[in-house]
Amino acid sequence: MWTATAVWTTATAWSTATVTPQYGQQQQQLHYGQQQPYGQQQPYAQAPYQQQGYGAGYAQNAQNLGYNVPPCQPPPLQQPVGPAFEAFKRILHQTIQERNLASFYPFPSPVVDDLACRASQQVGQLCQKWRLPWEIGSDLAKLGLYDVILYVDDSGSMRFEENGERIKYLQSILQRVTYAATLFDNDGISVRFMNSTPPTHLINGIRDDRQVETLMQSLQYKGLTPMGTELRNKVINPLVVGKARLGELRKPVLVVVLTDGQPSGEPDSAIFDTIRYTNAQLQQSRYGAGAVAFQIAQVGNDQEARAFLAKIDKDPVIGALVDCTSNYENESAEMAQSNPPVDLTPELWLVKLLLGAIDHSYDRKDEKGQTFA
Secondary structure (H helix, E strand, O other): OOOOOHHHHHHHHOOEEEEEOOOOOOEOOHHHHHOOOOOOOOOOOOOOOOOOOOOOOHHHHHOOOOOOOOOOOOOOOOOOOOOHHHHHHHHHHHHHHHOOOOOOOOOOHHHHHHHHHHHHHHHHHHHHHHHHHHHHHHHHHHHHOOOEEEEEEEOOHHHHHHHHHHHHHHHHHHHHHHHHHOOOOOOOOEEEEEEOOOOOHHHOOOOOHHHHHHHHHOOOOOOOOOOHHHHHHHEEEEEHHHHHOOOOOOOOOOEEEEEOHHHEOOOHHHHHHHHHHHHHHHHOOOOOOOHEEEEEEEEOHHHHHHHHHHHHHHHHHHHEEEEOOOHHHHHHHHOOOOOOOOOOOOOHHHHHHHHHHOOHHHHHHHHHOOOOO
16 A cells, blocks of 8 residues: 555655656756645646646646547668667566566567657656656556556445545546556547446547546446446456457456445455456466456545555455555645655656556555655
């Protein structure tokens, strides 16, 4: 789990981080300890490196976020290859090796070359919008190797607890995840819900804020939290294991579970069983267990939910197959009370959410004494 100690050491390590927005541009220094107080920052549409408040400014600025990036062609062999392009190729090939993804990306892979080219053009924009050091922003290119599926809690507590603020936070997370993922993949993301089953055109190929907003407005937010049961029924069997059995899994899958509470309406063991089942089934396929990565993140301030995620994270079997991230609100409040105070940005929290399941170095960032080196 993401802890106060880990965030403090992370923020300290980043306090003088060097950012290179684009190859060849002048470097700039980030001083995270000197940011404006949370909630007083400026929207993305203003000058670079001015951060907005959590969840604000999306609809009016969607056209500026770089969606639907056109296909990129790697440099011709007869031309000099840029160092940024080669650096991203190394990052991607290292991830393929570490995650055992060679069945998806055999070497040499024109898909990887195309992704490296796109990353060299897009990561600078991402670093500017999210106030990230170049080294951290570059790692987000790894998302392009995966199809991203968000499995979302739409239970009644999302509406009734915290005056409905959880729904606003949830929409903000979906929009930012969509932005990051679509920088590197034109296919967009997919979303499934624990209770609702919206029309197919609303939950597949999501590429921009407008689609996220339309989807969120279609939900009723009612029912319980069948976290493990419906994860298997709506995500794992039809979109992961089923396709793997048929040899039709085009890319590995990053499954991000967003929930505000511990399971209800099913045994607590259901989520454990589903993750074990997925791992066992994929090990028997030609793709291997690396074909799926699990992230479970908390929305809202329910302490029982936080304790349940900690239980998953520390499980001797399941803990190695899933990364868990506690909610942003609690952690930012803890950091604001630190001495000296630390402003934990939503973007840094999202980096952990997106990369913790596919990069073990980010999974370890929430352990005591670990920093983003």
